[in-house]
Amino acid sequence: MPVNLAAADPATLMPVAGVELGWAEAGMRKAARKDLLLIRIAAGAAVGAVFTENRFCAAPVQVCRAHLASGRGVRALVINTGCANAGTGEPGLAAARASCRAVAALLGCDPQQVLPFSTGVIMEPLPVERLIAALPQAVGRLAPDHWAQAASAIMTTDTLPKACSLRAAVGEHAVTITGVAKGAGMIRPNMATMLGYVATDAAVAPALMPQLTRRLADASFNRITIDGDTSTNDAFVLIASGAVPMAPIASFDDARMPALLAALTAVAQTLAQAIVRDGEGATKFIAITVEGAANEAEARAVAYRIAHSPLVKTAFFASDPNLGRILAAVGNAGIADLDQTRVQLHLNEVWVARDGGRHPDYREADGQRVMKGAEIAVRVQLGRGSAQTTVWTCDLSHEYVSINADYRS
Amino acid sequence: MPVNLAAADPATLMPVAGVELGWAEAGMRKAARKDLLLIRIAAGAAVGAVFTENRFCAAPVQVCRAHLASGRGVRALVINTGCANAGTGEPGLAAARASCRAVAALLGCDPQQVLPFSTGVIMEPLPVERLIAALPQAVGRLAPDHWAQAASAIMTTDTLPKACSLRAAVGEHAVTITGVAKGAGMIRPNMATMLGYVATDAAVAPALMPQLTRRLADASFNRITIDGDTSTNDAFVLIASGAVPMAPIASFDDARMPALLAALTAVAQTLAQAIVRDGEGATKFIAITVEGAANEAEARAVAYRIAHSPLVKTAFFASDPNLGRILAAVGNAGIADLDQTRVQLHLNEVWVARDGGRHPDYREADGQRVMKGAEIAVRVQLGRGSAQTTVWTCDLSHEYVSINADYRS
Numbered sequence: 019m020p021v022n023l024a025a026a027d028p029a030t031l032m033p034v035a036g037v038e039l040g041w042a043e044a045g046m047r048k049a050a051r052k053d054l055l056l057i058r059i060a061a062g063a064a065v066g067a068v069f070t071e072n073r074f075c076a077a078p079v080q081v082c083r084a085h086l087a088s089g090r091g092v093r094a095l096v097i098n099t100g101c102a103n104a105g106t107g108e109p110g111l112a113a114a115r116a117s118c119r120a121v122a123a124l125l126g127c128d129p130q131q132v133l134p135f136s137t138g139v140i141m142e143p144l145p146v147e148r149l150i151a152a153l154p155q156a157v158g159r160l161a162p163d164h165w166a167q168a169a170s171a172i173m174t175t176d177t178l179p180k181a182c183s184l185r186a187a188v189g190e191h192a193v194t195i196t197g198v199a200k201g202a203g204m205i206r207p208n209m210a211t212m213l214g215y216v217a218t219d220a221a222v223a224p225a226l227m228p229q230l231t232r233r234l235a236d237a238s239f240n241r242i243t244i245d246g247d248t249s250t251n252d253a254f255v256l257i258a259s260g261a262v263p264m265a266p267i268a269s270f271d272d273a274r275m276p277a278l279l280a281a282l283t284a285v286a287q288t289l290a291q292a293i294v295r296d297g298e299g300a301t302k303f304i305a306i307t308v309e310g311a312a313n314e315a316e317a318r319a320v321a322y323r324i325a326h327s328p329l330v331k332t333a334f335f336a337s338d339p340n341l342g343r344i345l346a347a348v349g350n351a352g353i354a355d356l357d358q359t360r361v362q363l364h365l366n367e368v369w370v371a372r373d374g375g376r377h378p379d380y381r382e383a384d385g386q387r388v389m390k391g392a393e394i395a396v397r398v399q400l401g402r403g404s405a406q407t408t409v410w411t412c413d414l415s416h417e418y419v420s421i422n423a424d425y426r427s
Numbered sequence: 428m429p430v431n432l433a434a435a436d437p438a439t440l441m442p443v444a445g446v447e448l449g450w451a452e453a454g455m456r457k458a459a460r461k462d463l464l465l466i467r468i469a470a471g472a473a474v475g476a477v478f479t480e481n482r483f484c485a486a487p488v489q490v491c492r493a494h495l496a497s498g499r500g501v502r503a504l505v506i507n508t509g510c511a512n513a514g515t516g517e518p519g520l521a522a523a524r525a526s527c528r529a530v531a532a533l534l535g536c537d538p539q540q541v542l543p544f545s546t547g548v549i550m551e552p553l554p555v556e557r558l559i560a561a562l563p564q565a566v567g568r569l570a571p572d573h574w575a576q577a578a579s580a581i582m583t584t585d586t587l588p589k590a591c592s593l594r595a596a597v598g599e600h601a602v603t604i605t606g607v608a609k610g611a612g613m614i615r616p617n618m619a620t621m622l623g624y625v626a627t628d629a630a631v632a633p634a635l636m637p638q639l640t641r642r643l644a645d646a647s648f649n650r651i652t653i654d655g656d657t658s659t660n661d662a663f664v665l666i667a668s669g670a671v672p673m674a675p676i677a678s679f680d681d682a683r684m685p686a687l688l689a690a691l692t693a694v695a696q697t698l699a700q701a702i703v704r705d706g707e708g709a710t711k712f713i714a715i716t717v718e719g720a721a722n723e724a725e726a727r728a729v730a731y732r733i734a735h736s737p738l739v740k741t742a743f744f745a746s747d748p749n750l751g752r753i754l755a756a757v758g759n760a761g762i763a764d765l766d767q768t769r770v771q772l773h774l775n776e777v778w779v780a781r782d783g784g785r786h787p788d789y790r791e792a793d794g795q796r797v798m799k800g801a802e803i804a805v806r807v808q809l810g811r812g813s814a815q816t817t818v819w820t821c822d823l824s825h826e827y828v829s830i831n832a833d834y835r836s
Contacts, residue, residue: 073765074758074783105754107768107784140751141785250755328737328823329831336832342549345514346659349483356482359516374483375516376550414737416828422738423745 019177021303021392021412023295026169026181032194033162034217036060036259040159041171044152046145047100047138052171054149056156057095057215058125063259064224064266065092066231067133070252076104077144078134079251081114085130091224093131095255096121097213098138098149099174099200104250105141113146120150124157137174137200137213137251169198172213175421176200180292186281189274191264193220197285199239201293212293214239214254216285220278221260223268231256233279238286241409242294243325256282294410299417302334305410306396312403316353320398321409323351331414334394339385341370348398360401366394428586430712430801430821432704435590437575441603443626445469445668449568450580453561455554456509456547461580463558465565466504466624467534472668473633473675474501475640476542479661485513486553487543488660490523494539500633502540504664505530506622507547507558508583508609513659514550522555529559533566546583546609546622546660578607581622584830585609589701595690598683600673602629606694610653610702621702623648623663625694629687630669632677640665642688647695650818652734653706665691703819708826711743714819715805721812725762729807730818732760740823743803748794750779757807769810775803 037059044054059065067086069079086092096117103110118132125132136144159167169179183196197216222230235254260266267274295303306324311317324330327347333340344363349356363371368384371377388394446468453463468474476495478488495501505526512519527541534541545553568576578588592605606625631639644663669675676683704712715733720726733739736756742749753772758765772780777793780786797803 072755072758073760073762074754074767074770102751105751105767105780105784107782110784139749140755141780142751143785250751250758328827332828332831335828338832340548342511342514342551342659345483346481346549349481349659351482353482358483358514361483371514371550373516375514375519376552414828416825418737419741419744419823419825419828422741423747 019301020296021300023178023292025178026166028166030183031165031181032183032185032196033165034194034196034259035162035219035261036063037217037257038160038162039164039168040156040161041164041167042152042155044098044148046098046148052167053099054152054156055097055168055171056121056153056160057168058160059093059095059257060259060261061093063092063257064222064227066227066256068231068235068254070250072250074105074250076102076136076251077106077110077114078103078136079253080111081118082133082135082253085118085133088130090128090130092133093127094121094125095133095135095215097135097172099172100138101136101142101144102138102140102251103136103144106143110144113144116146117149120153124153133255135213135251135253137172140250165196165198172198172200174200175298176296178296180289180296182285182288184281184285186277188220188278188281189264191262193218193262193278193281195281195285197289199289199293201296212239212252214286214289215257216282216289217257217259218282219259219261221262221264221266222258223266226268227256227258234282234286237283238290242290243322243409243411291410294412297412298421299415300412301415302392302394302413303410304334304394304396304412305408307406307408308398308400309406310399310401310403311405314405314407316402317405317407318409320348320351320353320400321407323347324396324398325409325411328414334389334413335415337386337389339365339382339389341365341385344396344398345371357401362399362401364397365389428710429705430709432587432701434587435575435578440574440590440592441594441605442571442574443603443605443668444571444628444670445472446626446666447569447571448573448577449565449570450573450576451561451564453507453557455507455557461576462508463561463565464506464577464580465530465562465569466577467569468502468504468666469668469670470502472501472666473631473636475636475665477640477644477663479659481659483514483659485511485545485660486515486519486523487512487545488662489520490527491542491544491662494527494542497539499537499539501542502536503530503534504542504544504624506544506581508581510545510547510551510553511549511660512545512553515552519553522553525555526558529562533562542664544622544660544662546581549659574605574607581607581609583609584707585705587705589698589705591694591697593690593694595686597629597687597690598673600671602627602671602687602690604690604694606698608698608702610705621648621661623695623698624666625691625698626666626668627691628668628670630671630673630675631667632675635677636665636667643691643695646692647699650816651699651703652731652818652820653703700819703821706821707830708824709821710824711801711803711822712819713743713803713805713821714817716815716817717807717809718815719808719810719812720814723814723816725811726814726816727818729757729760729762729809730816732756733805733807734818734820737823743798743822744824746795746798748774748791748798750774750794753805753807754780766810771808771810773806774798
């Protein structure tokens, strides 16, 4: 059961001019299931992407990077579930390239203008012939108002489709932003088994896209974690179609950028948090804020150490305020000169540990009350500086073990 | 159920001249339970110790370090379960020091010659008055043949006491080595809180003890992992009583050192592996060997990344040869210039991945057969150099979640 998350109402998902979506049932792993998504992008759009930092990155990730580096622009994205096409060697690369050629032939563009994405089981060959055979069906369904179906087509172990849409004033124009994403395990940013696609009709200079995409990812998808595993296939793509008749934003100093960035961040964070809320076996949504760090890297290290501790995560699952486990995780975060007597710990509004030890006024009943909630804020103050960060995670439940033990069956 | 592990036969545990052990039921957390162990060490013994690297180290760890640094030698160890005395601030330090003073008064030594150890729940105050009240009972039981009782007295969530003993020829003398350890697994763990005590009657120069203890730990207790959480209290102590009338070994170049080191390593590895075999919820014992690394740090990083991956561990639990997850973990180990096309993966004798992709001859049935066993060897070759390491771990089961969710109830 996802934590305070409902499927997006399709009626709320606004089309983005210049972006069309079509799906198919290709039978990649199972029959009669949406498992192929095609996104067509109008000429002239600016596209940015960030990918997994896993060195065992999948064949489609390698092909994406090469195609983006060609500088020819992006006209289509082709996304399959059911098979990650990772750990598949040279045949996997050939399969990913073949899928791009097939898309290019159908849409009349260059194969290098097509980006391939895969998600699913690792180290199994991609059934690329089935993918190619289903492409005409997906092309036939291309339409701007298919975001809800797109969200469904990229699901793997997600229990709900994840999509989000909003309009924002950027300078004198109203722009639309719509995005979809999928989780839901092997999630640790940089990135997660996570695919995310956000499109806007705003105009952004292509040269600015890599930095804008990275900044957005760092504020959203790179702040979530389910189990600390980073998948071989993670990708986040930002499309700025430029369909709105505005002068392209070409710099972070542009007066219109704060409004655009805030709106894009809102969509990306909503999608990222939806992945955590629908994390494998999740029963709680936990925001971990680390303050008073010497620098942001240190803040992130502490936040992730807490978020990844199986002991902390099982305590959250049990609603057991066994909060010393959080202090132990702080101590394990690799800060060599940490002074434990300066560390403070809050759970929501409850001051649990003061100056490294249990707060004299702390009562187990207060910790218990907070732990029973479905949304919990952990706040750690290190007393070392002024850097801070927040990451979002979920608990570790029996259901997580069941899902991942039975994944392929 | 521990994996291929039985309780040591008390009759096989040999006394070590110069070392006496006594226990008590102090009621630290529960009544009528051995929860206090006292070890008296004869004058002139050499003692080495290594401690947790957790910066939130417990009060007893801080006191141990200070007492060892005083250079007065070690005459006693006092060990309690039921409370970790970690995250307890200044009162925790005072309690640990008080326990040392009480031991010193009873045994007629200096408080700085006493090392305190605690294991149990974090961030709860140590009931030091109960500990001190029970010390005379422990003193009354001091005897050289109480190793079996010692192994029981330090258990927390362990399902079996862990002890091991052997004799070895070192130069012209026969030496005895006996050790006990406690780990993780049982009904109310505070996990990975590992304590290990190994004693020998061999004579070793005090100056050599820190390095010898570290080397032993690196070959045994520092190669195991259950869940990647390092406790606030971990400690490993090596005692060389020198009761054997031999000239002290004062250098690693001493011709007798290889025999002593091999025997000590055998005892330490047996104890360390026993902790994994009795890991919380463990159903499999997994040895992960990484070869062909550029250096040992790299080999360890890869081995631990595999050993800590919840996805890999749940696949082992399910006996599901979802082995791409191992490749993904290799890719996540932080080797920036890893060439995935040089990576090989074996499971026992089965060649699973060749040159970064699925081996063409690999059959799922072969992977399935290996995964169904209770003892599994994972071998990864990186193709980068000649360094290698092995770490031991267990799977991640429903039982692990149950144990840790219910810890304090």
